[in-house]
Amino acid sequence: MAEHRLTHFREVQTDPATNPAATVERSPDGRWYTVSGACPTCHGRTVSRVAHGVLGPGKGLWGARPSPPPLTGVLTVYCMCGFPHPARPDSSPDTGCGAFWDVPVPDPGGAQP
Ligand SMILES: [Zn+2]
Ligand SMILES: [Zn+2]
Numbered sequence: 045m046a047e048h049r050l051t052h053f054r055e056v057q058t059d060p061a062t063n064p065a066a067t068v069e070r071s072p073d074g075r076w077y078t079v080s081g082a083c084p085t086c087h088g089r090t091v092s093r094v095a096h097g098v099l100g101p102g103k104g105l106w107g108a109r110p111s112p113p114p115l116t117g118v119l120t121v122y123c124m125c126g127f128p129h130p131a132r133p134d135s136s137p138d139t140g141c142g143a144f145w146d147v148p149v150p151d152p153g154g155a156q157p
Contacts, residue, residue, distance in 0.1 A: 048086055048087050048125065054142045064082045068147060068149055070114070076095060076096065077096055077115060079093075085142075086129070090121065090124045119147050120145070123141050
């Protein structure tokens with residue numbers, strides 16, 4: 045595992061070709077995805093929870109909806125390494141270096157390659 049690099053904060057989308065492997069876990073109810081991996085820019089370890097599906101009122105018009113359909117495509121992850129990157133604006137909600145990148149969601153069917 046590469047060492048963390050204290051780069052200057054910069055909001056930038058990294059080149060997908062350089063992104064390290066990430067792990068995507070679906071919560072049992074399908075409403076959350078947890079993405080963990082290393083930041084392509086600063087190499088810090090980052091874990092993000094991404095909400096998926098309707099998080100509004102659980103009961104009512106639509107009846108029982110146990111879980112949303114599995115997510116496909118990509119999840120956008122922001123660096124949350126927690127290191128004090130210099131030049132980060134106080135207004136920034138992120139706790140990382142400003143990098144963000146797309147992580148492909150694995151096929152939920154458990155299909156083997
Ligand atoms: Zn960092
Ligand atoms: Zn980072």
